[in-house]
Amino acid sequence: MTLLAALFFGLMMLGAPVAFAIGISGFSFFVMSDVIPTAIGVQQVATASQSFPLLAVPFFVLAGHMMNKTGITSRLIRCSEVLVSWMAGGMAQVCIVLSTLMGGVSGSAVADAAMEARILGPDLIRNGYSRGFTCATIAVGSLITATIPPSLGLILYGFVGNVSIGRLFLAGVIPGLLMMVGLMFTVWLISKRRGYRSAMVERPSWRSVGAAVYDAKWALLFPVALLVAIRGGFFTPSEVGAFAVVYAVIVGVLLHRELTWAGAMEALLHGLLDNGLIVLIIMFSGMVGYAIIFEQGPQTIAAAMLELTSNPAVMMLMIVVFLLIAGCFVEATVLVLLLTPIFLPIVRQLGVDEVHFGIVMMTMVTFGGMTPPVGVAMFAVCSLLDCPIEEYFLESLPLVATILALVGVLIFVPQISLFLPNLLM
Template sequence: MTLLAVTFFVLMILGLPIAFAIGIAGFTFFATGPMPPSIGVQQVASASQSFPLLAVPFFVLAGHMMNRTGITSRLIACSSVLVSWMAGGLAQVCIVLSTLMGGVSGSAVADAAMEARILGPGLIARGYSRGFTAAVIAVSSLITATIPPSLGLILYGFVGNVSIGRLFLAGIVPGLLMMAFLMVTAWLIARRRGYGAEAKAPPSLADVRRAVADAKWALLFPLALLFAIRGGLFTPSEVGAFAVVYAAVVGFLLHRELTWKRLTEALTEAVVDTGMIMLIILFSGMVGYAIIFEQAPQSVAAALTALTEEPVLVVALILVFLFVAGLFVESTVLVLLLTPIFLPIVQPLGVDGVHFGILMMTVVTLGSMTPPVGVAMYTVCSLLDCPVEEYVVESLPFVGAVVALIVVLTLWPGLVLFIPNALM
């Protein structure tokens, strides 16, 4: 087990792509361990034989198609009408847009990159500092980790055998609360620095009605997914196919902005993204088998319970570990590798797997917004030409707001579970 971990981290430090670092580390374990390498190959193959995994390529394709249907511009307009009258108006638009885009793209990095290209230059031109602009865009993209359809929640449900439908429903309240926490933080900073509102007064009811009506197909998308799953019309995998059909209907027939050229571009990008994600998933299946074979969950459980058997404290210790790990390892990898370790530890203590999944996804995805290897952080900073040092300082209040929310959700699981419990 030590050889596997050392090989993985050495290869990652050397700059090898994450998927190949996992794969080589896994094959090293089987080549030098008590089991023949053919077992490792079998685990790679068996990881691909999963019906729930069909949701991944479908939702990835749907997200790329949605971004080419004019939905983004309509969501920006809707967000501007709703919150641009507040202090730090454009920053508030970024946060609300992340919430709305989370129901479309399913990817925090894709959301952050899009907002950095479209809204970032406007914020800087209006006097917002580059660090503040980058921090608002990067950290608010974290909302995508919980708002359905989150790709991370799909992978967590697949690995942990947890209901993806319940996970989708459970992500609604935490996502909205995260939006509220970040908006309050942005408002306080904007008031202190004099970042003004874009609109002179709150919108009238007629303005809100027009903005919502113009963006109705984007706003209805996550609701349609949830109702389809709750109503038993589709499984989570089938609802991914429905998402692709929905995007095509909106793009070709309703907005009439999805051309064949744009569709080809969406397909090409979806193939690249899906290939990368699936490689990580397949090789992680092999490493996951090795982790279970070496009884790592039992060893970690024994170490934690030796410290305390209080469920809240055990969860808190795990979340601290996940946060530190998220600083160095990409969130998808952590979900695939660590869910089989930690979920069997917390469930016997009475912690709901859905509740733990929301906490886990939020914490590990936060690593994408923090140094030293934050993908969303580097993406936004490079697009906005922002020094990482400035970003780190400006992001501290927003990261603090997210940590405060995680504490609240940990102590009051009912905030996460009352919607799935009520509807499912």
């Protein structure tokens, strides 16, 4: 077990791709073992890929790319501008609202952050917003996609922990909206102090708001349709992923009439590349997961942590601190696959709801992508907008504090996450 961990982190420090760092370290466990045949490791790779719930991941990834080719993104930007650009720091507020709306389309924080950096980032900088503030707003704001359905992280958590994906989707709605409100308030305070003006002189009329919402109706209805389809029993979460692809094609071809054959092929190519990376990590994680369970890693860690405290809230805080540190160095997908089997039995033993824990866990592991030293979303945004990491870090501190405060509230008030699942399911 020690060899597996040392090899994994050693390969990561040397810059090896995450999938191969997991695969090599996992396979080395079976090669060095005198008890387990090496063939078992290969079987675990195959077994990890043979899961019906796992089909939701490639379908939703493809659906996100398809929707970016259908004119949905441009309509959501226009809708966001009408809704909030009249506020102080209006252009930055658009980034926060767009992240919330895009959470129901892309399902990926990194994809959302990169898209906003390309489309909105240059305009913010030209209008006087500092590079650090622009990058921090875009990157930290993309965290909202971690909980707004269809979150890919919640799908993976439900798959690994055998937790209802439908309940997870419902549980993420209110925390996601609270993140939006909290970040918008923080951006408003900073903008007021610095004199970042609104993009619009006057508040929009109800007529213009209604027109913008109506224009983006098919995008806004998408997450609602997903939740209704799952709650109504029309589709399983995996089947809803296939429905999402069909929905994107229908919107792009018949309703918006913007999805071309070339655009569809480009979306398929990007979906293939993204899915290849994600599924490879999932498959190789099967070996590591088997090794962790065989060595009784969850039981050992659980016993050690339970010796420290049996208070559920304190335990959750300890796990959150660990996830915050781990998220700074390891990508969110990897953390979900490797740490869910370890931490979920601990919180279950203490009576913490597994759905509530999933929302907190996904928020924290995704949050690591917005923080130094190796945050994926942070690097994506800073590289696209040519922003020094030091400037980004200083400008992100108020937004980071807002997120951490919200996570603290979620820990101590689980009803925020559980209200909708308990009400509707």
